[in-house]
Amino acid sequence: xxxxxxxxxxxxxxxxxxxxxxxxxxxxxxxxxxxxxxxxxxxxxxxxxxxxxxxxxxxxxxxxxxxxxxxxxxxxxxxxxxxxxxxxxxxxxxxxxxxxxxxxxxxxxxxxxxxxxxxxxxxxxxxxxxxxxxxxxxxxxxxxxxxxxxxxxxxxxxxxxxxxxxxxxxxxxxxxxxxxxxxxxxxxxxxxxxxxxxxxxxxxxxxxxxxxxxxxxxxxxxxxxxxxxxxxxxxxxxxxxxxxxxxxxxxxxxxxxxxxxxxxxxxxxxxxxxxxxxxxxxxxxxxxxxxxxxxxxxxxxxxxxxxxxxxxxxxxxxxxxxxxxxxxxxxxxxxxxxxxxxxxxxxxxxxxxxxxxxxxxxxxxxxxxxxxxx
Amino acid sequence: xxxxxxxxxxxxxxxxxxxxxxxxxxxxxxxxxxxxxxxxxxxxxxxxxxxxxxxxxxxxxxxxxxxxxxxxxxxxxxxxxxxxxxxxxxxxxxxxxxxxxxxxxxxxxxxxxxxxxxxxxxxxxxxxxxxxxxxxxxxxxxxxxxxxxxxxxxxxxxxxxxxxxxxxxxxxxxxxxxxxxxxxxxxxxxxxxxxxxxxxxxxxxxxxxxxxxxxxxxxxxxxxxxxxxxxxxxxxxxxxxxxxxxxxxxxxxxxxxxxxxxxxxxxxxxxxxxxxxxxxxxxxxxxxxxxxxxxxxxxxxxxxxxxxxxxxxxxxxxxxxxxxxxxxxxxxxxxxxxxxxxxxxxxxxxxxxxxxxxxxxxxxxxxxxxxxxx
Numbered sequence: 245x246x247x248x249x250x251x252x253x254x255x256x257x258x259x260x261x262x263x264x265x266x267x268x269x270x271x272x273x274x275x276x277x278x279x280x281x282x283x284x285x286x287x288x289x290x291x292x293x294x295x296x297x298x299x300x301x302x303x304x305x306x307x308x309x310x311x312x313x314x315x316x317x318x319x320x321x322x323x324x325x326x327x328x329x330x331x332x333x334x335x336x337x338x339x340x341x342x343x344x345x346x347x348x349x350x351x352x353x354x355x356x357x358x359x360x361x362x363x364x365x366x367x368x369x370x371x372x373x374x375x376x377x378x379x380x381x382x383x384x385x386x387x388x389x390x391x392x393x394x395x396x397x398x399x400x401x402x403x404x405x406x407x408x409x410x411x412x413x414x415x416x417x418x419x420x421x422x423x424x425x426x427x428x429x430x431x432x433x434x435x436x437x438x439x440x441x442x443x444x445x446x447x448x449x450x451x452x453x454x455x456x457x458x459x460x461x462x463x464x465x466x467x468x469x470x471x472x473x474x475x476x477x478x479x480x481x482x483x484x485x486x487x488x489x490x491x492x493x494x495x496x497x498x499x500x501x502x503x504x505x506x507x508x509x510x511x512x513x514x515x516x517x518x519x520x521x522x523x524x525x526x527x528x529x530x531x532x533x534x535x536x537x538x539x540x541x542x543x544x545x546x547x548x549x550x551x552x553x554x555x556x557x558x559x560x561x562x563x564x565x566x567x568x569x570x571x572x573x574x575x576x577x578x579x580x581x582x583x584x585x586x587x588x589x590x591x592x593x594x595x596x597x598x599x600x601x602x603x604x605x606x607x608x609x610x611x612x613x614x615x616x617x618x
Numbered sequence: 619x620x621x622x623x624x625x626x627x628x629x630x631x632x633x634x635x636x637x638x639x640x641x642x643x644x645x646x647x648x649x650x651x652x653x654x655x656x657x658x659x660x661x662x663x664x665x666x667x668x669x670x671x672x673x674x675x676x677x678x679x680x681x682x683x684x685x686x687x688x689x690x691x692x693x694x695x696x697x698x699x700x701x702x703x704x705x706x707x708x709x710x711x712x713x714x715x716x717x718x719x720x721x722x723x724x725x726x727x728x729x730x731x732x733x734x735x736x737x738x739x740x741x742x743x744x745x746x747x748x749x750x751x752x753x754x755x756x757x758x759x760x761x762x763x764x765x766x767x768x769x770x771x772x773x774x775x776x777x778x779x780x781x782x783x784x785x786x787x788x789x790x791x792x793x794x795x796x797x798x799x800x801x802x803x804x805x806x807x808x809x810x811x812x813x814x815x816x817x818x819x820x821x822x823x824x825x826x827x828x829x830x831x832x833x834x835x836x837x838x839x840x841x842x843x844x845x846x847x848x849x850x851x852x853x854x855x856x857x858x859x860x861x862x863x864x865x866x867x868x869x870x871x872x873x874x875x876x877x878x879x880x881x882x883x884x885x886x887x888x889x890x891x892x893x894x895x896x897x898x899x900x901x902x903x904x905x906x907x908x909x910x911x912x913x914x915x916x917x918x919x920x921x922x923x924x925x926x927x928x929x930x931x932x933x934x935x936x937x938x939x940x941x942x943x944x945x946x947x948x949x950x951x952x953x954x955x956x957x958x959x960x961x962x963x964x965x966x967x968x969x970x971x972x973x974x975x976x977x978x979x980x981x982x983x984x985x986x987x988x989x990x991x992x
Binding site for chain 1: 714884903904905906909911912913914915916917918919920921922923924925926927928929930933
């Protein structure tokens with residue numbers, strides 16, 4: 245069962261019809277009426293899109309009036325929320341699971357409890373919470389929703405990490421734990437190692453004693469990139485052109501042949517992952533940055549017994565894994581607190597949302613992950 | 619554990635050194651000495667190759683002297699054995715599991731018990747037996763080996779079917795039963811549907827109430843081929859060019875989307891199998907007749923949740939499945955006896971081996987499976 249974040253339906257700011265804001269998969273979240281004596285949220289500001297399209301064209305900041313905080317509701321003041329590529333794809337209308345517009349942008353984030361309904365006991369004002377994935381509509385200053393969708397977290401974590409833990413780090417952890425059984429001393433191989441998931445894979449693998457072989461694209465400053473990934477815990481880092489050798493496995497040194505590979509690139513970079521895999525190994529595809537397909541020889545399937553599959557967080561979460569995901573999120577946040585999980589982010593004030601969006605859209609060159617601070 | 623057919627080591631006919639004939643995976647089968655008073659086999663004739671190479675160049679007929687039939691041995695007069703593509707690849711030295719030359723050609727076959735050792739109770743002269751897979755060296759007139767490698771079968775089956783049941787039909791049955799759970803009413807899709815495995819897949823699927831969608835290459839006389847496959851039990855048969863449509867699933871009619879696909883071609887024919895598969899479906903590759911790789915889009919892995927793997931009979935048999943395979947062989951032979959499993963073969967007398975080999979090598983145009991009758 246999917247659970248959705250309730251989003252404020254701005255009934256005055258512009259012409260939203262009641263019931264028009266949807267969660268994912270066709271479930272309609274109706275707007276709420278409230279009596280003048282009820283507890284209400286503060287008015288909110290939200291990044292809304294009324295139709296699918298390019299995010300810098302279709303999104304706008306709207307003022308959202310107060311809504312009632314019912315007895316089981318929790319009103320959360322959002323602290324931070326990132327702009328992820330999948331947020332952009334949802335607004336463009338090209339992501340398979342997405343809210344129908346008009347909708348509030350954003351998927352993950354972190355907030356502080358502002359007020360609670362009369363029967364809420366699990367949360368108190370001041371608590372830090374994140375919406376349990378899957379969620380929708382985190383690009384707004386206040387969100388009111390049922391207490392059970394909120395997952396309380398420790399306050400010691402930097403807010404930009406708490407705001408970004410449920411997409412990329414969770415993907416990395418799930419791929420390492422749910423694809424094949426990995427033991428300390430085993431090895432994995434991945435391409436796209438500089439991606440946020442890639443960096444998380446390196447660090448989580450290291451924390452579990454799993455060797456990791458990393459493939460990166462040829463680029464300027466490659467030595468610096470290698471150094472950075474090795475500092476995170478990478479055993480080996482090679483560019484695609486460095487792997488144009490007859491037998492890539494000769495580069496493994498003392499590292500065992502990888503039993504598992506991750507592919508977020510496709511094309512040649514995926515073929516390199518396959519070359520590293522040991523007999524009976526598995527390659528998991530979770531992205532396709534090169535926009536090229538994965539090509540596999542017949543003998544890889546028959547004689548090398550390679551298996552290929554995909555991983556999609558949204559699909560995993562749709563199979564009633566909400567509880568399990570909370571435990572994994574806590575583990576990931578502990579790694580952050582222990583200094584064992586880090587990645588680069590830019591915190592941008594909410595008023596600079598448009599600039600942050602341009603950066604996330606790649607209009608201003610290569611940029612770290614953009615995280616909005618409300 | 620692999621078990622191997624003992625092969626006669628011809629000690630006089632030509633210069634074989636003792637112990638030079640090997641089974642697969644490096645296991646050496648030594649030649650046998652026998653005293654003049656022991657039970658012995660008749661002399662045998664065998665198709666032998668002394669080195670890897672093109673089969674029409676490196677194979678020759680040799681006379682093999684009698685060998686001792688020890689107390690647990692069974693001497694079998696071979697009745698028939700086919701020339702399979704994998705036999706050719708073994709002789710060429712390009713098949714990953716193969717005996718080292720000098721070796722007797724052939725892998726499967728059927729024979730009649732000629733004599734048994736003093737402590738053999740499970741078999742008697744006149745019984746029909748097939749070597750339990752995996753085996754080696756069936757292209758010879760007499761084979762002596764331990765009673766436990768011989769699987770007794772009903773005599774009612776035509777010898778050419780008994781001789782060919784452990785490679786192609788067993789592959790088809792295993793792929794239908796061991797890849798995903800299929801229930802009556804489910805559907806599968808395959809390319810290379812006119813291959814021997816393809817024809818077996820159609821008939822076994824039909825016998826289990828499983829719908830089957832079949833893809834064949836464009837060729838002259840396509841209507842006749844379609845008619846023939848439909849007579850075997852094919853629900854749908856389409857050529858690759860007929861499937862150059864926007865949505866192949868519109869061609870399914872009332873048949874459910876296939877949960878499982880078989881690929882023995884690669885290239886475009888594999889992509890067509892993937893297009894037919896339902897969300898979460900699996901494609902199993904067991905051959906690559908086009909010599910083109912399998913190409914898969916990123917979205918097939920992530921959003922369509924497709925899995926890909928291979929099937930190789932030799933691998934399956936190497937994991938201690940000898941007993942299980944005997945039961946499956948009996949089931950397949952029952953289907954043959956019930957008229958539910960048929961495929962086209964040519965029975966060629968042993969003295970015409972060279973012509974049969976030329977046919978199997980494709981030198982004389984498209985030909986049915988060649989089965990040698992000893």
